[in-house]
Amino acid sequence: MKGYIYEINVNECTYIGSTRNIKKRKSAHNCLLKKNYCNKLYNYCYLNGIESLNLKILEYDEFDNLELRKREQFYINQIDSNKLLNKNKAYITDADRKLYKETIICPCCGSGIRRDVFARHRSSNKHKKNNIVIYNA
Numbered sequence: 092m093k094g095y096i097y098e099i100n101v102n103e104c105t106y107i108g109s110t111r112n113i114k115k116r117k118s119a120h121n122c123l124l125k126k127n128y129c130n131k132l133y134n135y136c137y138l139n140g141i142e143s144l145n146l147k148i149l150e151y152d153e154f155d156n157l158e159l160r161k162r163e164q165f166y167i168n169q170i171d172s173n174k175l176l177n178k179n180k181a182y183i184t185d186a187d188r189k190l191y192k193e194t195i196i197c198p199c200c201g202s203g204i205r206r207d208v209f210a211r212h213r214s215s216n217k218h219k220k221n222n223i224v225i226y227n228a
């Protein structure tokens with residue numbers, strides 16, 4: 092099945108996407124933009140006064156659903172994370188998935204926490220309660 096990988100450039104920042112129907116996707120992006128939907132891409136546009144989005148086609152080829160997401164992720168990986176407007180990954184490898192599910196020990200409170208929820212753990216009460224700060228006398 093044919094699919095597109097596209098990018099949206101907003102100032103120095105970039106959003107990467109994939110779709111089967113580029114026309115529909117473009118109008119969907121522009122519709123969501125007007126609703127000022129709470130999302131990294133649209134929020135950035137709102138803050139920068141951007142009122143319409145153009146999709147630049149990077150690839151148009153035969154892809155199955157998995158290949159399409161892999162290809163999208165390939166382009167996402169090329170972009171400096173500070174300039175990336177995607178919030179989520181399009182595709183993660185089994186190795187990545189394993190890594191995220193791995194339990195690590197929190198260096199502050201000593202709890203065993205899965206890597207993918209570690210950021211959330213740091214703002215949890217459990218962490219804050221056990222987070223003993225050692226002051227040098």
Ligand SMILES: [Zn+2]
Pocket residue numbers: 197198199200201202212213217218219
């Ligand atoms: Zn902790």
